[in-house]
Amino acid sequence: MRNSPFRAYRSRGWWYEYPEMAHKAAARRIDDLLQMGPLGIDDFSSVRYLHARALRAHTGAVLSEAEVKSFINLVNSPAYIELLLKEELTGAWLEGELVGTVGWQSTGDNGTTARVGSLFVAHPRMGIGRRLLQTFETRASQCGFHHFTTGVTANAVPFFLRHGYRVVSRGLRQLTPDCGLPVTFLKKTPQPPVRHAPPSALM
Numbered sequence: 001m002r003n004s005p006f007r008a009y010r011s012r013g014w015w016y017e018y019p020e021m022a023h024k025a026a027a028r029r030i031d032d033l034l035q036m037g038p039l040g041i042d043d044f045s046s047v048r049y050l051h052a053r054a055l056r057a058h059t060g061a062v063l064s065e066a067e068v069k070s071f072i073n074l075v076n077s078p079a080y081i082e083l084l085l086k087e088e089l090t091g092a093w094l095e096g097e098l099v100g101t102v103g104w105q106s107t108g109d110n111g112t113t114a115r116v117g118s119l120f121v122a123h124p125r126m127g128i129g130r131r132l133l134q135t136f137e138t139r140a141s142q143c144g145f146h147h148f149t150t151g152v153t154a155n156a157v158p159f160f161l162r163h164g165y166r167v168v169s170r171g172l173r174q175l176t177p178d179c180g181l182p183v184t185f186l187k188k189t190p191q192p193p194v195r196h197a198p199p200s201a202l203m
Helices: 006-011 019-031 040-056 067-073 078-085 128-142 152-160
Strands: 035-038 088-094 097-106 111-119 147-151 166-175 179-188
Touching: 019 147, 035 128, 040 067, 040 088, 040 152, 067 078, 067 088, 067 166, 067 179, 078 166, 088 128, 097 152, 111 128, 128 147, 128 179, 147 152, 147 166, 152 179
Parallel strands: 111 147
Antiparallel strands: 035 088, 088 097, 097 111, 147 179, 166 179
C-alpha cells in the first residue's frame, strides 16, 4: 500500500499529492480499496472514536462548541452504546482503518420507512459517504422498505440532496435528554425499477 492515495492524503494533504485535475482518478482508486462490512460490538471503540472525531472536524461552522461537546460527551457514555445497538451498522475500511460508518433502523411507524440514524466519514469528498449510503439503500430495499429518511446537521444536507433526498423540515434531533442537535430532516422515495414485460410470442 506504499503508493496508496489515502496514505498520501493522511500524511501530507490531498492537494499536495493530487491536483484538482486528478481528483476523480484518485477517488476511483480509493473506491477500489474500500472494504465494506457489518460492524459489531467489538468494533464500537473504533466507531466511537470516528464519530467524535468526524463531528468535531466537519461541523465547526454549523454547531456551537457547546453542542459539539454535548455530542462528544454522549459518544463517550454508556448511552451511546445503547443507541448503536438499535441500528444495523456498516463500516467502510481502508488500509485497516475504519474511515466511515452508516447506521439505520426502521422508523416503526408503518413498516415501510427506514431511517439513517448516523453517517460519519473520516474524510469527505473521497466517495466513502456515497458508498455507505448506497449500501444502506440497497440493504433497506432488500428488507422491504420503500421510503428513506434522515435528520442531519447542516453541513451534510448538500450531500443528501445530491443523492435524491429532499428537505422535509428543520428542527431539533433529541438523541438523549442531555443531547440535542439542530438538524434538517430529509426524505427519499426511490423509483421502483422498471419491469419490462417479455415480448409476446408470434402467432
